[in-house]
Amino acid sequence: xxxxMLTGLLLxxxxxxxxxxxxxxxxxxxxPVIRADFTQTRNIAGMxxxxxxxxxxxxxxxxxxxxxxxxxFVMTLLLDDKRMVxxxxxxxxxxxxxxxxxxxxxxxxxxxxxxxxxQKVLNENFRVDFSDGGNGHxxxxxxxxxxxxxxxxxxxxLAGSEYLERIDLDDKQGDRTQILLxxxxxxxxxLSDEEQAxxxxx
Numbered sequence: 001x002x003x004x005m006l007t008g009l010l011l012x013x014x015x016x017x018x019x020x021x022x023x024x025x026x027x028x029x030x031x032p033v034i035r036a037d038f039t040q041t042r043n044i045a046g047m048x049x050x051x052x053x054x055x056x057x058x059x060x061x062x063x064x065x066x067x068x069x070x071x072x073f074v075m076t077l078l079l080d081d082k083r084m085v086x087x088x089x090x091x092x093x094x095x096x097x098x099x100x101x102x103x104x105x106x107x108x109x110x111x112x113x114x115x116x117x118x119q120k121v122l123n124e125n126f127r128v129d130f131s132d133g134g135n136g137h138x139x140x141x142x143x144x145x146x147x148x149x150x151x152x153x154x155x156x157x158l159a160g161s162e163y164l165e166r167i168d169l170d171d172k173q174g175d176r177t178q179i180l181l182x183x184x185x186x187x188x189x190x191l192s193d194e195e196q197a198x199x200x201x202x
Contacts, residue, residue, distance in 0.1 A: 019138040021130045025119060032061045033191060036184040045174035060191055063199040125149060136161045
């Protein structure tokens with residue numbers, strides 16, 4: 001679940017033709033809402049076939065992350081500053097709060113800083129390798145050097161052009177996860193009534 005949280009909180013990027021980490025930091029903070037479709041492929045150690053899921057995600061700066069998996073089964077994850085709510089079809093929602101699990105929300109606080117591409121936080125918690133690939137393409141490789149991230153991940157790689165397009169997660173359990181993003185939309189810049197309702201939750 002922390003992997004899903006990390007994924008969602010890093011989905012905030014657009015880039016120009018000459019890309020620097022400073023420019024990414026500015027752009028990470030410039031969009032109040034981002035919407036995208038995702039395809040997630042998990043290669044789990046000991047399993048022959050990867051697990052592939054598809055769905056939609058929405059990040060709103062004031063509200064949080066909404067992650068809706070549509071296949072192979074329906075699952076919705078809602079994350080904000082105070083709670084995480086997981087809903088599976090036909091089951092009561094599971095709610096985790098900052099009071100009941102402060103460590104998770106300490107992790108969440110760190111991810112919010114990552115979400116803003118804060119270079120100070122990046123340098124404190126990761127060995128950072130940023131590359132401008134030309135023609136607007138860029139890659140950002142993060143090697144964790146501090147808890148809790150270094151207890152979960154070996155490496156996190158992000159790549160994109162106009163928007164963030166790919167996230168690769170290499171974790172300590174030997175699993176590898178790739179998330180491909182498509183149909184990224186930053187307009188409208190305000191949530192619709194239906195989108196607002198997604199964040200109401202239990």
